[in-house]
Amino acid sequence: MKVIVIGCGAGGGTSAQFARKMNRKAEIKIFEKGKNPQYSKCALPFVLCGEIEAHSIIEFSEDWFKKAKIDLQLDTEVFSIDFEGKIVETDKGSEEYDALIIATGAIPYSPIETEGKTYFFRTIEDVEAIKREVKHAKEAVVVGAGLIGLEVAEALKKLGMKVSIVELMPQILPAMIDQDMASLVRKKIEGEVDILLNEGVKEINDGKKMEVVTTNRAIKADFVVIATGNKPNVSLAKKCEVKKAIVVDEKCMTSMPDVYACGDCTQYKNIFGNEVVVGLGSIAVRQGMVAGMNAVGGNEKMPLLLNARTTKIFGLEVAAVGPLQREFPFQPIIGKFKGSTHPDYMKGKEIVVKVMGDEEGRICAAQIVGPGASQRINAFALAIHAGMTFDDFSKTETAYAPPVSPVIDASTIACDIAKRKQK
Helix, strand or coil, X not given: CEEEEECCCHHHHHHHHHHHHHCCXXXXXXXCCCCCCCECHHHHHHHHCCCCCHHHHXXXXXXXXXXXXXXXXXXXXXXXXXXXXXXXXXXXXXXXXXXXXXXXXXXXXXXXXXXXXXXXXXCHHHHHHHHHHHCCCCEEEEECCCHHHHHHHHHHHHCCCEEEEECCCCCCCCCCCCHHHHHHHHHHHCCCCEEECCCCXXXXXXXXXXXXXECCCEEEECEEEECCXXXXXXXXXXXXXXXXXXXXXXXXXXXXXXXXXXXXXXXXXXXXXXXEECCCXXXXXXXXXXXXXXXXXXXXXXXXXXXXXXXXXXXXXXXXXXXXXXXXXXXXXXXXXXXXXXXXXXXXXXXXXXXXXXXXXXXXXXXXXXXXHHHHHHHHHHHHHHCCEHHHHHCXXXXXXXXXXXXXXXXHHHXXXXXXXXX
């Protein structure tokens, strides 16, 4: 059996690994357009600020793939797929396959034309280009106040730069958390960088200094980073069912026989049954596991997506799971509580928990700002998978010790507040 994987990112690299774990005899080949094997794109901001080296974020080396008897072909671009004949055409020739896994990821999106010293933030090469620019720069503009934009802004700030962030929406982190929670994060970081909300970028002018023209002003900078999001790379999958991205089922199979897809190029159903574009490395890895095993005869299935997500911005931890409040198909019941990570006498740090659910009290989503947010969100993710209600969660026994945690955690109190709002 021969399996071909297009792309060696989080989804593609993982799919090849799990295809190998499932079938020790299959011929497995990966075609990767770039120069590097699988590496952590989520770690790129920390490479930019110098906390870690670029080589350290390569998760599986060429030698590792070789030892696993996976034929990794770097610098190899796939131009087309003959789905009927089961053949892929690359810039180095054609290859037949028995099963195909499309893991082409996403490509940076810009709402405006880019020119001059304007950079995207998606690859190691992007980071290297920005680092070269930083050596001779003092001011930068980041377009986009999403997760990537804020992490890039923090990295540039650590390098001693003056940073301005321009965001079209009325809040930061618009795809991650609700506006009420985002305002808490904004208060924390306002003294670190300039944040300009409700301002769309009309044009970027190249000159001795770059000029970013927004709906309200013109900002001078030495260079600009575009962090306005990514769009799924579906160019090779035109014969598959494609909406915003390649549509896959619970087995990560596309509409074409023996063709699977995983990662940022795909869309799959969330807990409400709505199709959502996959944009998280954690989901790409889990899809890769499923696609890889199923490509060699497995019967693995993906659960509905929760989109558990987290970040740490200027020392403040932020995490969320489930849909945003505006994405609910009904008016959710909401419990919100501002508490502390420790008993008052231990002078803990503030933590804010927001939990949302349906009229029957089933937990559907949560958002947390403060220390330990990510691990508390993991507990909520488990609760959603288990179908727990506000009442169930509010009665959860939690560990207590003064230097570690309070008697009753803020998460359980938020659920108790929500429970009391049920009719």
